[in-house]
Amino acid sequence: MxxxxxxxxxxxxxxxxxxxxxxxxxxxxxxxxxxxxxxxxxxxxxxxxxxxxxxxxxxxxxxxxxxxxxxxxxxxxxxxxxxxxxxxxxxxxxxxxxxxxxxxxxxxxxxxxxxxxxxxxxxxxxxxxxxxxxxxxxxxxxxxxxxxxxxxxxxxxxxxxxxxxxxxxxxxxxxxxxxxxxxxxxxxxxxxxxxxxxxxxxxxxxxxxxxxxxLPPVTAEQHYALVDRYEALLDLARGRPAPYAVLYDLMVRDCLRTFVRTAMPEPVAREFFRRASLAALRRRPEGYLRPPGPEGLRRSLLEEGAYTKYRAFQAANKARRAVRGTVRTRRRQAAALLRDHHYRRALTAPADPRLAVFSAYWNRGVACNPAAIAAKLGELAPWIRPVWVVNAADAALLPPGTDHVVPGTRRCAEVLASATYLVNNVNFPNSVVKRPDAVHLQTHHGTPLKRMGLDQLPYPAAARGLDFQALLERVDKWDFSVSANSHSTRMWRRAYPSRWVSLDHGYPRNDVYYTARAADIRAIRARLGIAPGRRAVLYAPTHRDYEAGWTPRLDLAALAGHLGEETVLLVRAHYFYGSAPSPLTGLRRTGRVIDVSPYEPVEDLCLAADALVTDYSSIMFDYANLDRPIVIHADDWEIYRETRGVYFDLLAEPPGPVARTQADLTEILTTDAWRDATATKARAAFRRRFCEYDDGRAAERVVRRVFLGQDEDALPPVPPLAERTPAPTPEEAA
Known part of the structure; x- marks a missing residue:
């Protein structure tokens, strides 16, 4: 069977x-x-x-x-x-x-x-x-x-x-x-x-x-069948208060939506409203309270069978929305015109060679490659002033003393227009003009496994909402593009075709993986609450374009139970889900699972972890610099590959053992498979391919090349991989 x-x-x-x-x-x-x-x-x-x-x-x-x-x-x-x-x-x-x-x-x-x-x-x-x-x-x-x-x-x-x-x-x-x-x-x-x-x-x-x-035209009887269907379901749910209440609410909602949104002949619409009204009264649960506001009024009119009143209410709402929409549009236009005036006026002045604008992850704060470049800029070119573009909601989390501007403000427009250097790991808005005396530095924020840029065109779930012509116009503003390996350089050329210069210098954010010391690692683990001697496994899955929210693809409580008291799971959700309620709330206080989703920077988490478990996240390429075990959990590889598109077969060229199920992952982590000779060999091949330019001096090379104007030949060379020494492991640091 x-x-x-x-x-x-x-x-x-x-x-x-x-x-x-x-x-x-x-x-x-x-x-x-x-x-x-x-x-x-x-x-x-x-x-x-x-x-x-x-x-x-x-x-x-x-x-x-x-x-x-x-x-x-x-x-x-x-x-x-x-x-x-x-x-x-x-x-x-x-x-x-x-x-x-x-x-x-x-x-x-x-x-x-x-x-x-x-x-x-x-x-x-x-x-x-x-x-x-x-x-x-x-x-x-x-x-x-x-x-x-x-x-x-x-x-x-x-x-x-x-x-x-x-x-x-x-x-x-x-x-x-x-x-x-x-x-x-x-x-x-x-x-x-x-x-x-x-x-x-x-x-x-x-x-x-x-x-x-x-489809064939919907008949009157098919419209009426909606009411009959819900009445039959309510009969089935009789005596079960919670399901009954949900079905009743669904019935009223769906009947009203069908009535409002479906073009029915007038006699059919009247009869549908009458039947829905009778059902709403006959099936109404005891103690039912209508929702407040307009929705409550709609339901009240339905229960009254007030067809004419409901149509009048519809017409009044439509007129009111039209007036409000016009007012809002005019206000937005006026505000945009004022900002545009300040921006255009600032563009007429020469660019300020002592001003650099930084942004990361759609203005979320000081992070990633831009943060590492800004820090090194302070050492090598302190006369250049960094200003960060940060959303108002994220401004409170900035490091003390960070000069910043909020998008949409007059100062933000003036700073963007005046700066000689603009640094971002995504893209600045379409409205930002590429002036001849300004330098745009695109740092990216990961090595691409998934398809990016124009390569997303054949994958509608990934391409949804993207304006590829506008994307290319933004790409045309780039002067430099940072790359961590030759794979990335080739993919960026393919995904973002334009005249920019590739900086094959490594990712500045990865410098810390070669410069961190034992004391740094001990301090990070102490901040995270990881007791000395415990194994820390970082679980960092990526975003899926075909999912509306994030749910762990693992039963984390069961996994933690199998791994035992000596292991702690650090669980980090993708930043796309930062505003969503955490599904890990019930596990936080056990001490075996720690939700580190809001923790920044992510590089600290990598330094604290003895091993990484991920799926298709670009964190694997960064973590590989540490030469520590990596396990791939690929339970939906076929779905991910076909809906998002990938540049290479991760299962054929993984950085370590691959688990297709939770049972596989448990076995890998509870035996030596996570760090045995086979895992080490796979990781070595992966590092040779993807840790090509990272050596701890990437930020220095970028600053010297872009901000100080030094030639490529004058930059610190990248030593062979065998000559680089990553930060100590937590075991060594202890």
């Missing part, structure tokens, strides 16, 4: 089935079977091209989704069933991820709720709004959840493809879930019927909603 049956079902009207089957065939998993309930001759022929790897259930044209699901499930032999619409998709490696997760679930779990990505005709791989919801539920641990205690899970998108169901559970309820029921009903009813619900807050399904204009 396979662990998982992927049941492909439903009609394929837009020819997505071929791509789905090709993707499944390209990434087979030994514990997964694929059953295709093929609707029509064309779908049958497409599926049969993949036999015997695929089990084909031929069905006549016109078979609907519910009937095809039932036929596919009847043929499936797996312990768990994953229903995938023929028009949807699966991210690469998703069946393997799901099968491994379900294999670890206890028998009480009936449904595994997945995160997903959305793809439309415009773009693909968009994070779903379910990400934060599943992340919050995931903080309760990996034990299956009782829906009555986690009723907000009902708010997850009603897609059956995001519910992997235990086969025995499905067969027990198949008649109820398929007879005359649509997919949104089955998706929510499955959660209500389940004894326990488990969550996998990582995308393992791709929803491809069709363009509405490609």
């Amino acid at each position: 396979p662990e998982l049956s992927v049941v492909v079902h439903g009609p394929d009207t837009q020819d997505h089935l071929t791509g789905l089957l090709a993707s499944l065939a390209a990434h087979p998993h030994p514990d997964t079977e694929v059953v295709v309930a093929a609707v029509g001759d064309w779908a049958r022929e497409a599926a049969e091209r993949h036999t015997p790897a695929v089990e084909v259930v031929p069905l006549p044209d016109g078979t609907d989704g519910a009937a095809s699901r039932a036929a596919g499930a009847a043929r499936a032999t797996g312990r768990w069933l994953h229903f995938v619409r023929a028009e949807d998709g699966l991210p690469a490696g998703a069946p393997r991820t799901v099968a491994e997760h379900t294999a670890a679930l206890p028998d009480q779990a009936d449904v595994l709720l997945l995160d997903h990505v959305r793809s439309t005709w415009r773009t693909s791989g968009l994070p779903s709004p379910d990400g934060p919801l599943l992340a919050r539920a995931g903080r309760a641990g990996r034990a299956p959840l009782a829906l009555d205690e986690h009723a907000p899970l009902l708010r997850a998108a009603p897609l059956l493809g995001t519910r992997v169901v235990r086969a025995a559970f499905w067969r027990a309820h198949a008649q109820f879930l398929t007879s005359g029921r649509d997919e949104p009903f089955a998706a929510r009813a499955a959660l209500l019927l389940a004894d326990r619900v488990a969550t996998l807050p990582h995308p393992a399904y791709e929803h491809r909603p069709p363009r509405p204009e490609s």
Whole structure:
């Protein structure tokens, strides 16, 4: 019996089935079977091209989704069933991820709720709004959840493809879930019927909603069915206060949205409003309180059945928004004109050769390569004054005495216009003019494994929101581009094609990995609360473009338990999630897991750690300078590679052992595999390739070349790797 049956079902009207089957065939998993309930001759022929790897259930044209699901499930032999619409998709490696997760679930779990990505005709791989919801539920641990205690899970998108169901559970309820029921009903009813619900807050399904204009017109009865569906779900939730309240709220919200956003003939709109009004009154939970403000008023009018009043309220709101929008636009335009006037006036004066503007990570503060360059500038060229561009919210965290300006202010505009040197590890705004007597220094903030710049074009999830023409205009302002290795130099040339000069001098932020002393390392570990003699493992995963929020891909409590009292986990989330609630809150006080996400600088964390565990983060390239063990946890490599794009196969050329599952990682860290001869050999090859220019003097070379105008030949040479001595390990420092 396979662990998982992927049941492909439903009609394929837009020819997505071929791509789905090709993707499944390209990434087979030994514990997964694929059953295709093929609707029509064309779908049958497409599926049969993949036999015997695929089990084909031929069905006549016109078979609907519910009937095809039932036929596919009847043929499936797996312990768990994953229903995938023929028009949807699966991210690469998703069946393997799901099968491994379900294999670890206890028998009480009936449904595994997945995160997903959305793809439309415009773009693909968009994070779903379910990400934060599943992340919050995931903080309760990996034990299956009782829906009555986690009723907000009902708010997850009603897609059956995001519910992997235990086969025995499905067969027990198949008649109820398929007879005359649509997919949104089955998706929510499955959660209500389940004894326990488990969550996998990582995308393992791709929803491809069709363009509405490609669908047949919606009939009046289909509009009314929305109300009927919710009434049936509320019947199912009767006697369960928390799920009932959530479903009631969803019903009122969805009915109002459908009424407002859907073009219905007037008689249909009136009848829909009437039915929704009756349901809102009849199903209203005891003690229900309407939300305050306009939303509460909308719900009140619905309960009254006040169709005419509601339409008048809509019209008044539309007019009010138009007036407010006009006022806001005029205010913004006036403020922008004033700032532009000050900026343009400052541009007419000669650039100040004693002024350098620094910024890092979209104005987050003093950090990364710009910080290391600014520090060295103070030593070698103290007559040049550094001014940092920092967001108002981050200004309070600046080192004492840091001269800074806040974006959008008059002084910021004047400083940007007057400075001779502009240093950033991302890009300055489009509005910054490249004046002839100014020097723009692009430092970057990592060695690229993932595709960057123009190389993101074929990857819509990564390219979402990017204006590539504007990007190239910003790149054209660069005079210099800092590189840590020849791999980076080649990739920057490819991703950011322009006339800039490459500074193959190493990353200034990595200098500390060669200059730190034993006392520095002892002091950092003391600040972090790491007791002498304990092994510190830094876990630093990266951002995923296809996820809406960050949830640890590891059960950190379980991992810490396996590693024992002598090991402490330092867990650092990607800076993109700095404002999100931490999923580590419950583990902070154990002393075995320390959330170091807000800690700066990250270089301190690397110096404090005996080993690094990461996935695809560029921190691995920096940490390799320390010549300490690195372990790669790559549970979703195929998904990451296909959605973000990569420059090389990390699994073929890793800096150390590779774990595909938590069990793999636990075994590596609880044996000598994390630092044995094989790991050392892999790390040595990785260091030769990616630690090419880092030697502790990168900042000096950059300052001498850019700010002091010295020739390349006059700069300190980079010694061979074998002649460089990294900072001592924590064990040596102790």
